[in-house]
Amino acid sequence: MRAELRAPTPDATAALGAVVAPHLLPGDVVSLAGPLGAGKTRFVQGLAAGLGVEGRVASPTFVLVRRHRGRLPLLHCDAYRLERVGDLVTLDDDVLAPDVVTCVEWGDAVAAALPATRLDVTLTPVAADVAVATAAPVAPRDVLLVAHGSAWADRWPALAADLTAAVTTPDGTEVGA
Ligand SMILES: Nc1ncnc2c1ncn2[C@@H]1O[C@H](COP(=O)(O)OP(=O)(O)OP(=O)(O)O)[C@@H](O)[C@H]1O
Ligand SMILES: [Mg+2]
Numbered sequence: 001m002r003a004e005l006r007a008p009t010p011d012a013t014a015a016l017g018a019v020v021a022p023h024l025l026p027g028d029v030v031s032l033a034g035p036l037g038a039g040k041t042r043f044v045q046g047l048a049a050g051l052g053v054e055g056r057v058a059s060p061t062f063v064l065v066r067r068h069r070g071r072l073p074l075l076h077c078d079a080y081r082l083e084r085v086g087d088l089v090t091l092d093d094d095v096l097a098p099d100v101v102t103c104v105e106w107g108d109a110v111a112a113a114l115p116a117t118r119l120d121v122t123l124t125p126v127a128a129d130v131a132v133a134t135a136a137p138v139a140p141r142d143v144l145l146v147a148h149g150s151a152w153a154d155r156w157p158a159l160a161a162d163l164t165a166a167v168t169t170p171d172g173t174e175v176g177a
Contacts, residue, residue, distance in 0.1 A: 021050025
């Protein structure tokens with residue numbers, strides 16, 4: 001279960017997060033990967049908005065975990081500075097809890113601590129020189145979504161359809177490729 005899309009702008013990246021949100025169930029884990037500044041937080045901001053979270057969804061880079069209230073509780077974690085993989089679950093009792101949605105930036109670094117059932121989102125700046133692309137305020141990202149586990153099997157066709165529908169925005173901007 002995988003979808004490859006292209007998000008030309010930060011808003012397009014957030015829009016993809018918003019597309020994912022209505023498909024999320026309690027206990028879901030969304031693992032985000034991609035280099036510094038790839039757009040992981042931007043994606044989670046859109047996902048949070050899609051869950052009905054009000055107010056600012058800031059990067060958890062320094063506090064390591066932020067909690068938000070939406071249709072489902074959202075735990076937004078950053079694993080970049082964790083010393084040990086297992087430290088993820090010590091950040092907050094509700095990280096990976098069965099009644100919340102947990103989003104983990106740099107989730108690939110702590111994959112061993114994540115459940116096998118999860119949605120992996122990988123953001124890759126599109127440019128020969130990634131350093132230039134990540135420094136630009138607006139530059140395209142390739143967005144790869146891969147769903148793992150039978151818990152996603154029933155939901156995947158609808159999510160894939162919604163992602164495909166997001167390919168063209170009303171102003172004609174191409175979101176997916
Ligand atoms: N297509 C795009 N999608 C997402 N962000 C983009 C895009 N183009 C440019 N940007 C910019 O890249 C930056 C992405 O920042 P963001 O904090 O979301 O990345 P991150 O992957 O969470 O970074 P970090 O590794 O520090 O956690 C923002 O400044 C955003 O405006
Ligand atoms: Mg971030």
